[in-house]
Amino acid sequence: MTDEELVRRMQQGDMQAFDELYARYKNDAYRVACLITGSRADGEDLTQEAFVTCVQSIGSLRDGSKFRPWLLRTLTRAAWKYCRKSKRETPVAEFFETGEGESALSAVLRTDEQRRLYQAMYALDEKRRTVLVLYYFDNRPVKEIARTLGVTEGTVKSRLFSARRHLRQALTEKEGKPEEAVTHG
Amino acid sequence: MDEMKMEREMKEMLHRCAEGLEAPDTLKTRIDFALKNGGQTRKVRRPFAKRLAAVALVAAVAVTGAVAGSGVKGWYSSTWLDQNWKDFSQTAAYVQEHVPGAKYVESFSNGYTFDKGYEDTVAKRDESGNTLGSFTGILLDYEKDGAQVTLDASPVQEEGQYTSPYDTVRTVGETEVHYRAMKGITLPPDGSIQPTAEEQAAFERGEINIAYGSSAREEYTFYSVSWIENDISYSIYTMEPCGLTEDDFFQMAREIIES
Numbered sequence: 001m002t003d004e005e006l007v008r009r010m011q012q013g014d015m016q017a018f019d020e021l022y023a024r025y026k027n028d029a030y031r032v033a034c035l036i037t038g039s040r041a042d043g044e045d046l047t048q049e050a051f052v053t054c055v056q057s058i059g060s061l062r063d064g065s066k067f068r069p070w071l072l073r074t075l076t077r078a079a080w081k082y083c084r085k086s087k088r089e090t091p092v093a094e095f096f097e098t099g100e101g102e103s104a105l106s107a108v109l110r111t112d113e114q115r116r117l118y119q120a121m122y123a124l125d126e127k128r129r130t131v132l133v134l135y136y137f138d139n140r141p142v143k144e145i146a147r148t149l150g151v152t153e154g155t156v157k158s159r160l161f162s163a164r165r166h167l168r169q170a171l172t173e174k175e176g177k178p179e180e181a182v183t184h185g
Numbered sequence: 186m187d188e189m190k191m192e193r194e195m196k197e198m199l200h201r202c203a204e205g206l207e208a209p210d211t212l213k214t215r216i217d218f219a220l221k222n223g224g225q226t227r228k229v230r231r232p233f234a235k236r237l238a239a240v241a242l243v244a245a246v247a248v249t250g251a252v253a254g255s256g257v258k259g260w261y262s263s264t265w266l267d268q269n270w271k272d273f274s275q276t277a278a279y280v281q282e283h284v285p286g287a288k289y290v291e292s293f294s295n296g297y298t299f300d301k302g303y304e305d306t307v308a309k310r311d312e313s314g315n316t317l318g319s320f321t322g323i324l325l326d327y328e329k330d331g332a333q334v335t336l337d338a339s340p341v342q343e344e345g346q347y348t349s350p351y352d353t354v355r356t357v358g359e360t361e362v363h364y365r366a367m368k369g370i371t372l373p374p375d376g377s378i379q380p381t382a383e384e385q386a387a388f389e390r391g392e393i394n395i396a397y398g399s400s401a402r403e404e405y406t407f408y409s410v411s412w413i414e415n416d417i418s419y420s421i422y423t424m425e426p427c428g429l430t431e432d433d434f435f436q437m438a439r440e441i442i443e444s
Contacts, residue, residue, distance in 0.1 A: 019213075022213060022216070026208035026212065026213070027206070027207050027208050029208070030206060030207070030208040030212070031203045031206045034202075034203070034206055035199060035202060035203060040206070043206075044208075044209065044212055047208060047212060048212060048215050048216050048219065051216050052216055052219050052220060055216075055220055056220075105202040105203075105206075109198060109201055109202070110201075111194075113194050114194055114197065114198040114201065117191075117194055117195055117198050118198055118202070132195070132199075133199065136192070136195045136196045136199050137196070137199040137200065137203065164188075164191075167191060167195065168191065171191065
């Protein structure tokens with residue numbers, strides 16, 4: 001059954017259709033949420049919040065085939081709000097220093113380059129980090145990321161450009177400590 | 186590092202971080218629970234997965250035989266993510282502020298030691314799900330060799346039924362302390378699995394407990410000791426006693442009462 005059919009059934013009050021959509025996208029949403037926040041715990045909370053919001057506002061989704069980008073849009077908005085409000089972005093350096101096991105997604109990283117990229121990514125503001133996650137992890141083209149985030153393609157390109165520049169700087173710095181990320185746009 | 190290599194490393198880094206990340210089974214239960222309760226996305230985190238059942242369970246015990254005419258059909262308990270402390274002095278300060286007069290200890294003589302403290306908010310709802318009121322209590326987890334017991338202290342509520350005819354009762358000082366080892370079941374909150382007629386009847390007689398909050402039907406035995414002192418209701422409970430006997434529970438109650 002297509003997403004469109006499932007959304008239509010949900011809009012008619014069929015919660016089994018929601019169960020199907022949940023099963024289909026729970027891991028996608030959870031992984032994106034964990035990568036944006038850098039924490040399994042926060043990722044779980046945000047995934048919950050996004051699915052609950054989607055159920056509550058399913059009536060406003062006109063094109064059911066766009067359920068996945070709509071879900072991710074809801075998720076990223078919630079993530080931004082969450083990051084700004086509670087400042088939950090634990091500095092990556094702390095993960096290494098304290099051995100914070102539960103949230104340390106980076107524990108699996110083997111090479112120095114990947115660890116420095118990870119640190120650099122989490123020094124970025126949440127909007128640039130989200131673009132990196134959708135582009136490099138979710139393999140979405142710029143046009144689709146723009147639709148998902150509700151911004152123009154130019155904004156996505158601009159965020160990608162400045163994020164890449166920041167990552168490059170992080171990789172070339174001997175100490176591996178990225179400079180403070182710019183937070184605008 | 187050239188641009189292409191950096192992009193490859195970036196992709197690989199993110200995919201490595203996401204390796205093995207799968208939405209936990211408890212997440213769907215949490216979502217269903219939030220939707221059933223008006224979509225409030227209470228933040229019950231992983232360490233609370235079991236707590237959700239345990240706390241709901243305590244609430245269900247408390248309302249068995251609720252005062253007729255009170256209108257309260259059930260108590261719905263939730264624990265806030267951002268209201269917990271690993272530091273005992275922080276927890277103690279919170280207790281003094283929000284549940285004044287509540288007693289607690291940092292450790293018990295049997296070796297169970299304070300691990301974490303949480304705020305616990307309980308909403309009172311009528312049959313239609315309307316919230317009639319709420320109250321706040323505190324939960325203190327104590328651990329010993331990986332085993333855990335929880336101390337719950339909250340203000341006494343008029344409609345609450347805090348004892349059962351099946352309790353073992355002893356007196357500590359001037360306080361009546363009730364011990365029970367009660368069998369129970371936890372069911373999904375969406376109503377997809379219902380208790381049998383026999384279980385429902387046993388629940389109404391106060392013989393078993395029925396709680397909601399799991400993803401499938403689960404059976405357990407709930408061990409607790411409870412008492413009321415100065416308008417505060419206390420209970421110390423666990424579902425995994427790990428060798429704790431009835432006498433041990435009474436001794437832990439004594440240590441709180443005499444603290």
